[in-house]
Amino acid sequence: MDYSKFFKSHIYDISPYIPGKTVEKFIKLASNENDYGPSKKVIDTIKEKARYVFRYPYKDEIVKEKISEYCNSSIKKNLIKKENIILGNGSDELIEMIIKAFKSPYIGFYPSFPEYERNAKIFNEVYYKIPLEKNFMFNYEKFINNEKFEKSNVVFLCSPNNPTGGIVERRDIEKILKFDKIVVVDEAYYEFSNLTVVDLIEKYENLVVLRTMAKAFGIAGLRIGYGISNEEIIKFLHKVKAPFNVNFMAQEAALSSLDDIQSMKEKVQKILKNKEELIKILDKKFKTFESWTNFVLVDVSPYTAKEFYDKLYEKGIIIRPFGKFENFEGEYVRITVGTEEENEALINAIEEIF
Ligand SMILES: Cc1ncc(COP(=O)(O)O)c(C=O)c1O
Numbered sequence: 001m002d003y004s005k006f007f008k009s010h011i012y013d014i015s016p017y018i019p020g021k022t023v024e025k026f027i028k029l030a031s032n033e034n035d036y037g038p039s040k041k042v043i044d045t046i047k048e049k050a051r052y053v054f055r056y057p058y059k060d061e062i063v064k065e066k067i068s069e070y071c072n073s074s075i076k077k078n079l080i081k082k083e084n085i086i087l088g089n090g091s092d093e094l095i096e097m098i099i100k101a102f103k104s105p106y107i108g109f110y111p112s113f114p115e116y117e118r119n120a121k122i123f124n125e126v127y128y129k130i131p132l133e134k135n136f137m138f139n140y141e142k143f144i145n146n147e148k149f150e151k152s153n154v155v156f157l158c159s160p161n162n163p164t165g166g167i168v169e170r171r172d173i174e175k176i177l178k179f180d181k182i183v184v185v186d187e188a189y190y191e192f193s194n195l196t197v198v199d200l201i202e203k204y205e206n207l208v209v210l211r212t213m214a215k216a217f218g219i220a221g222l223r224i225g226y227g228i229s230n231e232e233i234i235k236f237l238h239k240v241k242a243p244f245n246v247n248f249m250a251q252e253a254a255l256s257s258l259d260d261i262q263s264m265k266e267k268v269q270k271i272l273k274n275k276e277e278l279i280k281i282l283d284k285k286f287k288t289f290e291s292w293t294n295f296v297l298v299d300v301s302p303y304t305a306k307e308f309y310d311k312l313y314e315k316g317i318i319i320r321p322f323g324k325f326e327n328f329e330g331e332y333v334r335i336t337v338g339t340e341e342e343n344e345a346l347i348n349a350i351e352e353i354f
Pocket of ligand 1: 031032089090091092093113158161162186188211212213214220224225
């Protein structure tokens with residue numbers, strides 16, 4: 001059948017999102033999950049609440065309230081109210097809502113999280129990408145002096161950045177906030193960096209911060225993220241939100257996760273310690289980049305990313321191969337930091353193979 005009269009022509013060029021590969025019994029270090037898993041409280045809650053899943057989700061307001069308390073405790077201020085929060089089916093969905101609600105052009109840097117650009121393409125909108133420095137550092141002057149910056153309405157700053165692990169300095173974010181644009185700061189890895197600009201929503205009406213419970217809180221499989229901004233933006237974003245976008249179990253799990261922040265913090269500390277161990281080994285053989293997250297970007301040349309990936313796969317370990325980044329030298333892979341046992345297995349495999 002000739003579908004071309006039905007299919008939107010701009011969709012043809014879009015590549016579907018390719019998730020990190022998961023194979024049962026393999027050690028998977030490809031999607032920046034928290035392999036220590038969620039708090040035990042979350043698991044108990046899921047078991048207890050399973051029989052109520054015939055209900056539509058109804059705890060949005062309670063979850064938003066609890067998230068606002070969590071945000072306030074991290075900035076030691078009573079600033080964020082539930083009216084400053086919107087929930088998403090993962091922060092992925094919040095990115096989509098932003099693209100649905102705000103006018104293009106959008107702008108971000110490269111390499112960064114691909115979903116900003118992919119969503120813009122889905123809605124047939126313009127997304128500009130400014131390359132990071134050769135060492136993947138963010139250069140404020142270069143970014144704002146690009147002619148495309150001036151044309152853009154929405155700026156996506158992923159900090160800490162996936163896949164490089166680096167940050168955009170707070171002072172640079174503040175300078176960008178002074179322009180007449182919406183500035184989205186994606187803090188998916190906030191709990192690992194302990195750096196946030198959420199407190200700036202008091203000072204800047206154009207700031208949107210995105211967070212997720214998929215990483216540090218270890219509930220990626222349930223899909224819940226949240227956006228924080230001023231009330232007017234949050235109200236506007238609710239207009240494009242799908243009904244019941246965050247499911248019943250995700251809401252329950254989010255509440256239980258936030259009842260046990262201590263357990264998340266302990267796991268984050270373990271992951272950061274494991275990361276140090278891993279980087280020590282990687283640095284002996286390859287080039288790594290400073291990471292404020294639960295993953296490490298590695299230039300594995302002279303091996304290709306595919307060779308590196310294949311060799312670890314043979315040992316039952318899955319990492320994320322990128323290969324070359326356009327206009328950058330090197331062969332890149334991203335490795336999520338796993339549990340102590342996973343890290344040990346990975347380190348042994350690296351020592352043995354490379
Ligand atoms: C920077 C960044 N933003 C957003 C997301 C999406 O997170 P979620 O699982 O909440 O949709 C990810 C996931 O990898 C990410 O790395």
